[in-house]
Amino acid sequence: MAKTPVIKTVNLCKYYQMGKTTVRANQKINMEIYSGEFIIIFGPSGCGKSTLLSLLAGLDEPTSGEIIIRGEKLNNLNSTQLAKYRRTKVGMVFQQYNLVKTMTASENVALPLAFDGKPKRFRSQRALSCLEMVGLADQKDHTPAELSGGQQQKVAIARAWVAVPWIVLADEPTGNLDSKSSDDIIHLLKNLNKKSKRTVILVSHNPEYIKYADRVIYLKDGVVAKATGKTKRVSREKKPKSDLELLEIEPKIKRALKRAGFKSAEDLLKVRIADLAKIRGIDDIEAAKIQKEATKLLEKEGKLVSTAESFGEGEEASNIPSGDNLQKEDNLPNSDNLPGKDSTTPEDESLDKKDEDINNEV
Numbered sequence: 188m189a190k191t192p193v194i195k196t197v198n199l200c201k202y203y204q205m206g207k208t209t210v211r212a213n214q215k216i217n218m219e220i221y222s223g224e225f226i227i228i229f230g231p232s233g234c235g236k237s238t239l240l241s242l243l244a245g246l247d248e249p250t251s252g253e254i255i256i257r258g259e260k261l262n263n264l265n266s267t268q269l270a271k272y273r274r275t276k277v278g279m280v281f282q283q284y285n286l287v288k289t290m291t292a293s294e295n296v297a298l299p300l301a302f303d304g305k306p307k308r309f310r311s312q313r314a315l316s317c318l319e320m321v322g323l324a325d326q327k328d329h330t331p332a333e334l335s336g337g338q339q340q341k342v343a344i345a346r347a348w349v350a351v352p353w354i355v356l357a358d359e360p361t362g363n364l365d366s367k368s369s370d371d372i373i374h375l376l377k378n379l380n381k382k383s384k385r386t387v388i389l390v391s392h393n394p395e396y397i398k399y400a401d402r403v404i405y406l407k408d409g410v411v412a413k414a415t416g417k418t419k420r421v422s423r424e425k426k427p428k429s430d431l432e433l434l435e436i437e438p439k440i441k442r443a444l445k446r447a448g449f450k451s452a453e454d455l456l457k458v459r460i461a462d463l464a465k466i467r468g469i470d471d472i473e474a475a476k477i478q479k480e481a482t483k484l485l486e487k488e489g490k491l492v493s494t495a496e497s498f499g500e501g502e503e504a505s506n507i508p509s510g511d512n513l514q515k516e517d518n519l520p521n522s523d524n525l526p527g528k529d530s531t532t533p534e535d536e537s538l539d540k541k542d543e544d545i546n547n548e549v
């Protein structure tokens with residue numbers, strides 16, 4: 188199974204109409220960026236780097252084309268979902284730091300959490316740990332005016348990390364800094380990327396940074412001129428072998444169970460014997476044997492779960508084959524006992540369910 192990109196763009200275009208002239212800031216940009224990558228978008232001033240970042244951040248709408256975040260089209264999100272995406276899935280670092288001048292470092296870092304209704308104690312603890320992460324815990328009560336440029340940018344990086352985003356977008360973050368502070372910032376971003384496995388997309392026109400990137404996407408006049416480096420797309424996730432394979436039952440019965448939508452031994456214990464026996468090619472005796480074998484296997488693995496009788500409301504039903512599927516494949520009558528469809532997720536949570544595989548540290 189190939190990995191799902193964190194970000195994929197398909198023929199992404201952004202045009203600006205300036206009187207009679209059309210400025211093609213981004214033209215047919217196709218890219219796939221994978222979890223944990225450190226990507227540099229490189230190109231001269233005016234080639235469309237900032238435009239691309241604001242599209243990826245959901246701050247601006249494309250003229251045409253798609254942005255797909257972990258398999259979900261950004262265009263399909265409603266305004267509440269989009270706001271949540273910007274607040275919790277994307278961390279941004281800008282050239283001008285964009286800190287609130289009247290707030291302390293700690294308050295600036297905690298700000299994205301305030302919009303998300305997190306309790307104050309949690310916000311300040313999380314802000315402090317992010318300030319520690321960038322080496323500025325001692326400066327937590329300083330306002331931006333009391334910090335150097337490099338320190339202000341570190342506060343902005345801590346702020347970008349505070350909501351545990353999927354993607355950190357940094358637009359020329361060293362543009363206002365001397366070379367020592369610039370190196371510090373790039374090393375910090377690189378280290379945080381490595382440690383937290385968060386995807387970082389850095390926009391720059393400085394060729395010295397290229398060596399830090401896993402991949403470089405070169406933009407020229409709004410188009411991808413070339414891309415270098417090896418994408419993580421080639422690394423494939425090892426598909427876990429289903430424990431259905433391990434059951435001591437005939438292969439043709441296994442095939443029938445798979446066709447009916449069962450994916451694991453655990454699933455087999457979540458329906459009644461009578462329902463298993465409704466599947467084409469399986470009778471009552473075979474159905475009883477299937478459940479006996481599944482029980483044996485799960486006991487052996489120490490993961491015996493509740494049976495159909497105790498499978499009640501509120502149980503996690505996400506990996507269970509749907510009753511619809513059983514009916515379609517095997518012409519079964521509707522049964523209350525067959526596992527139902529996945530419980531629906533609230534709309535604005537739709538991106539959240541993809542959080543499972545994300546490392547929540549840092």
Ligand code: ADP
Pocket residue numbers: 203204205210211212230231232233234235236237238239
């Ligand atoms: P970069 O970040 O690589 O310097 P930008 O993305 O800022 O480039 O700009 C790409 C092109 O789009 C430039 O020609 C710029 O003038 C134009 N552009 C950017 N933003 C706007 C805007 N809001 N209105 C009109 N033209 C814009």
Ligand code: MG
Pocket residue numbers: 236237238358359
């Ligand atoms: Mg720019």
